[in-house]
Amino acid sequence: MHRITVSFILVLVAVNMTAQDPAKVLSSVYSEALGDRTAYNNLGYLCKKTKGRIDGSAEAGKAVEYTRQALLQAGADTVWLQKVKVPHWVRGNEKCVVRSSVNGKKDLKITALGLSVGTTDRGITSHIIEVHNFDELKSLGFSKIHGKIVFFNRPFDNTQINSFAGYGGAVNQRSMGASEASRYGATGVIVRSVTPSLDNFPHTGVMHYADSVNKIPAVAVSTLDAELLSKWLKSDSQLSVHLISNCKTLPDVWSDNVIGEIRGYLKPEEFITVGGHLDAWDITEGAHDDAGGCVQAIETIRIFKKLGIKPKRTIRAVMFMNEEMSSTGGRTYAAEAKKKNEVHYAALESDRGVMSPRGFSFDAEGLRLDKLQALGSWFAPYGIKDFDKGGGGSDISPLKSLGALQIGYIPDSQRYFSYHHSANDTFEQVNIRELQMGSATIASLIYLIDLFDL
Amino acid sequence: MHRITVSFILVLVAVNMTAQDPAKVLSSVYSEALGDRTAYNNLGYLCKKTKGRIDGSAEAGKAVEYTRQALLQAGADTVWLQKVKVPHWVRGNEKCVVRSSVNGKKDLKITALGLSVGTTDRGITSHIIEVHNFDELKSLGFSKIHGKIVFFNRPFDNTQINSFAGYGGAVNQRSMGASEASRYGATGVIVRSVTPSLDNFPHTGVMHYADSVNKIPAVAVSTLDAELLSKWLKSDSQLSVHLISNCKTLPDVWSDNVIGEIRGYLKPEEFITVGGHLDAWDITEGAHDDAGGCVQAIETIRIFKKLGIKPKRTIRAVMFMNEEMSSTGGRTYAAEAKKKNEVHYAALESDRGVMSPRGFSFDAEGLRLDKLQALGSWFAPYGIKDFDKGGGGSDISPLKSLGALQIGYIPDSQRYFSYHHSANDTFEQVNIRELQMGSATIASLIYLIDLFDL
Numbered sequence: 001m002h003r004i005t006v007s008f009i010l011v012l013v014a015v016n017m018t019a020q021d022p023a024k025v026l027s028s029v030y031s032e033a034l035g036d037r038t039a040y041n042n043l044g045y046l047c048k049k050t051k052g053r054i055d056g057s058a059e060a061g062k063a064v065e066y067t068r069q070a071l072l073q074a075g076a077d078t079v080w081l082q083k084v085k086v087p088h089w090v091r092g093n094e095k096c097v098v099r100s101s102v103n104g105k106k107d108l109k110i111t112a113l114g115l116s117v118g119t120t121d122r123g124i125t126s127h128i129i130e131v132h133n134f135d136e137l138k139s140l141g142f143s144k145i146h147g148k149i150v151f152f153n154r155p156f157d158n159t160q161i162n163s164f165a166g167y168g169g170a171v172n173q174r175s176m177g178a179s180e181a182s183r184y185g186a187t188g189v190i191v192r193s194v195t196p197s198l199d200n201f202p203h204t205g206v207m208h209y210a211d212s213v214n215k216i217p218a219v220a221v222s223t224l225d226a227e228l229l230s231k232w233l234k235s236d237s238q239l240s241v242h243l244i245s246n247c248k249t250l251p252d253v254w255s256d257n258v259i260g261e262i263r264g265y266l267k268p269e270e271f272i273t274v275g276g277h278l279d280a281w282d283i284t285e286g287a288h289d290d291a292g293g294c295v296q297a298i299e300t301i302r303i304f305k306k307l308g309i310k311p312k313r314t315i316r317a318v319m320f321m322n323e324e325m326s327s328t329g330g331r332t333y334a335a336e337a338k339k340k341n342e343v344h345y346a347a348l349e350s351d352r353g354v355m356s357p358r359g360f361s362f363d364a365e366g367l368r369l370d371k372l373q374a375l376g377s378w379f380a381p382y383g384i385k386d387f388d389k390g391g392g393g394s395d396i397s398p399l400k401s402l403g404a405l406q407i408g409y410i411p412d413s414q415r416y417f418s419y420h421h422s423a424n425d426t427f428e429q430v431n432i433r434e435l436q437m438g439s440a441t442i443a444s445l446i447y448l449i450d451l452f453d454l
Numbered sequence: 455m456h457r458i459t460v461s462f463i464l465v466l467v468a469v470n471m472t473a474q475d476p477a478k479v480l481s482s483v484y485s486e487a488l489g490d491r492t493a494y495n496n497l498g499y500l501c502k503k504t505k506g507r508i509d510g511s512a513e514a515g516k517a518v519e520y521t522r523q524a525l526l527q528a529g530a531d532t533v534w535l536q537k538v539k540v541p542h543w544v545r546g547n548e549k550c551v552v553r554s555s556v557n558g559k560k561d562l563k564i565t566a567l568g569l570s571v572g573t574t575d576r577g578i579t580s581h582i583i584e585v586h587n588f589d590e591l592k593s594l595g596f597s598k599i600h601g602k603i604v605f606f607n608r609p610f611d612n613t614q615i616n617s618f619a620g621y622g623g624a625v626n627q628r629s630m631g632a633s634e635a636s637r638y639g640a641t642g643v644i645v646r647s648v649t650p651s652l653d654n655f656p657h658t659g660v661m662h663y664a665d666s667v668n669k670i671p672a673v674a675v676s677t678l679d680a681e682l683l684s685k686w687l688k689s690d691s692q693l694s695v696h697l698i699s700n701c702k703t704l705p706d707v708w709s710d711n712v713i714g715e716i717r718g719y720l721k722p723e724e725f726i727t728v729g730g731h732l733d734a735w736d737i738t739e740g741a742h743d744d745a746g747g748c749v750q751a752i753e754t755i756r757i758f759k760k761l762g763i764k765p766k767r768t769i770r771a772v773m774f775m776n777e778e779m780s781s782t783g784g785r786t787y788a789a790e791a792k793k794k795n796e797v798h799y800a801a802l803e804s805d806r807g808v809m810s811p812r813g814f815s816f817d818a819e820g821l822r823l824d825k826l827q828a829l830g831s832w833f834a835p836y837g838i839k840d841f842d843k844g845g846g847g848s849d850i851s852p853l854k855s856l857g858a859l860q861i862g863y864i865p866d867s868q869r870y871f872s873y874h875h876s877a878n879d880t881f882e883q884v885n886i887r888e889l890q891m892g893s894a895t896i897a898s899l900i901y902l903i904d905l906f907d908l
Contacts, residue, residue, distance in 0.1 A: 158890075159489045414885060414887040415887065418886075418887075432872075
């Protein structure tokens with residue numbers, strides 16, 4: 001009886017604290033986010049102290065511990081680690097030298113693609129053939145491809161307005177190029193980095209081998225060196241490349257998702273997840289991809305606690321492990337939720353960089369989509385205007401089968417692929433106000449969705 | 455008779471070429487801008503080869519010649535220089551050492567404010583007093599201020615959503631702080647840089663002396679050193695500062711506005727101006743402020759010519775000189791227009807940086823504003839959604855008295871003041887796609903306003 005009374009009083013207090021005008025709450029959320037440097041400092045730590053936090057690395061372990069502490073400091077009611085099995089791919093020596101009797105010799109800026117097999121320590125030496133798509137590869141056929149390194153040089157389509165469309169139009173060279181080239185007897189592939197920038201940064205990213213093919217090494221080359229290689233090939237089709245990339249895949253290891261939650265006062269058994277991914281490629285600080293998404297998720301907890309916003313549902317900030325290679329973090333999180341019969345109401349992913357916020361995409365239809373889009377009016381004072389139908393993200397997608405509304409956080413897209421998966425994705429490329437505006441926008445949406453039962 | 459016939463045919467041809475679906479024209483404009491690197495290369499030249507192009511400098515002269523050539527290469531029908539008288543203020547040696555018996559000694563990162571008087575070569579040594587606003591200065595009065603250096607330390611208000619509001623709330627310390635402090639007998643002022651960033655870049659900017667006051671030297675200090683100075687003052691109010699800043703103002707000199715135009719086919723005697731300013735502070739590459747605005751104006755000409763868009767009115771791209779110190783470029787341009795009885799239909803200024811485009815502000819009311827805002831529908835495919843009432847910019851404001859509609863180009867505001875007026879405003883801080891998207895957006899608006907007679 002005593003406990004019931006106390007609970008009842010707590011509920012009343014909580015209701016009072018959240019029975020404010022939502023416009024005023026949003027105003028407080030933006031002021032708090034813009035006036036506080038915690039998220040920016042957390043980002044700085046992840047970038048500078050856990051750089052290269054690829055699955056299975058010591059840096060990833062350090063990032064797990066740091067974000068666990070950061071969630072505690074943010075005031076999460078409960079913080080814990082969830083075991084996740086992850087691939088353990090390690091880079092080796094890398095070198096790519098092109099030699100041409102016409103043009104001379106040049107070291108190309110390369111980086112192995114994630115999950116690629118390696119060359120031997122001595123590497124491979126081959127002639128090289130430039131192609132732009134899989135149809136061209138097919139029409140050249142075994143006789144022209146066999147024994148050569150295939151150079152995929154289809155550029156990112158800069159004329160696309162949304163840079164994700166430009167990326168989407170070129171990325172299959174990276175993900176499937178080795179498998180396709182292997183069918184015709186290629187010895188390896190060199191893929192033009194999937195970026196709109198013309199610079200010296202090679203951009204890595206995951207690749208996969210089809211079941212049936214002979215696995216051949218795959219590397220990305222910087223766009224400037226791709227331009228050079230293409231130019232040299234025009235005057236010397238017989239130039240040769242010596243490629244060393246002795247990366248390898250070791251047995252899977254255990255890692256962790258990092259989870260912190262604020263217990264809901266009314267429906268604690270319903271969950272709203274807000275997350276980013278903690279792993280990053282080994283060659284990068286992973287500031288935009290995706291330390292920013294992680295610190296913004298932590299910031300949702302911090303802002304709620306700091307302002308005394310009591311959610312009806314339990315709000316969980318999740319740092320997912322292994323988004324980059326095989327998304328076992330997201331799948332493990334959903335599998336455990338299913339095992340425990342958890343009710344997952346909604347999930348939001350921030351994994352499109354830390355640019356100025358434009359809005360959200362919702363995987364909803366009909367009346368629910370209408371209601372979600374109508375939330376835009378609350379964001380008018382903050383210039384947030386994109387409330388569109390669309391997807392969530394790869395880490396939260398396994399929650400869809402549990403009924404969770406999928407929400408994607410959408411920052412401005414123009415700069416993202418200039419940094420993505422490269423050594424150029426640094427803390428210095430993030431602007432503090434763009435990070436803070438994003439945090440406020442995410443926390444505000446979570447608050448409104450919970451408040452209005454959307 | 456012959457000439458009339460030819461003109462009539464030319465008009466018909468021109469009408470045909472622009473009688474396309476405006477949506478298709480905009481699509482072509484965006485594709486052209488995003489697929490071409492001319493503007494980015496022009497920006498690179500202005501940043502790297504004419505860095506520090508302050509009024510009266512050799513670099514400013516070089517920027518005039520470069521943009522004159524760039525306008526010719528863009529295909530402008532006519533390109534010319536317009537003489538403008540500009541101030542000739544030159545920086546000298548700068549050093550600011552703080553000495554405290556409690557805390558030790560430190561060199562502060564400073565930069566003289568534009569148009570400030572200098573110290574002598576030996577500099578001044580004074581105690582220092584921290585204030586946050588002019589009321590505080592007044593309440594301290596002559597007895598507390600006399601003989602000291604006043605340290606204005608009111609921060610940029612980071613909680614403002616639009617960073618221009620944060621700037622506006624702090625900038626009077628920079629522009630009028632010396633005059634106000636001088637009334638109470640101060641020997642000089644050190645002003646906290648007007649930026650949301652905490653870093654080591656001092657941000658300069660223009661300052662003015664009220665007529666009645668004794669002119670005292672004024673410098674800006676980096677925000678990190680402002681924080682340090684404030685901290686040291688708390689433990690040692692008797693610390694002293696030795697300040698050397700022997701800048702000086704030489705007699706005015708002649709410089710140029712750079713103008714290129716496409717002659718209108720129907721109303722050539724009506725003008726639409728699109729411009730940025732060519733001068734930049736001597737300590738900076740001036741990438742965002744405002745080389746970007748200049749190359750976007752040139753790009754309007756290039757895109758119109760490349761795509762064969764024939765404007766009804768004459769479109770002028772103008773690189774204004776001396777926006778930063780006293781706007782004589784804008785005033786000269788308007789004065790000559792008035793002298794020639796030119797009809798100025800509209801004028802657009804791009805001087806808010808080269809971030810991703812959000813839209814435009816229009817100094818219009820009633821039905822005209824409604825029509826201008828309705829243009830937003832053409833920009834929906836490009837995510838450009840801000841079509842608001844607001845101002846144009848300081849270079850074009852003198853054209854208002856000639857009836858020109860004032861239009862401000864509005865990119866995302868969050869990052870701008872991290873760069874503004876500092877050595878941090880570099881080419882590397884500009885993203886090619888954000889520049890290109892801005893160029894396309896500006897060229898598209900100019901096209902639509904001319905097409906629909908708005």
